[in-house]
Amino acid sequence: MTMTTVPDKPKLSRLFRFQWEETQGNYVLLYPEGMVRLNQSAAEILKRCDGEHDVGQLVRELEQSFSTSGLEDDVKSFLSTATERGWLV
16 A cells, blocks of 8 residues: 655645534545545644644654554655645645
8 A cells, every 4th residue: 555645744735624513523625515524643643733733743642642652654654644635635
């Protein structure tokens, strides 16, 4: 499986809006054609995709926030998928 190249400092595409959706009870990505319901892990990663943080910073913040380690491969895999789907630039 080939991973899509992730931007150095990933940022949410202007085509999507990330927000808490009360009726869904979780975070979602809204776009003109619909909505993507996000699980907690995806939401926590996307919260940090502001174009300011590089991938290493994202990983460190997540590991610190959740008192864990070894998240780098999972985070990079998600970021690759999100980039492939056009969520990130």
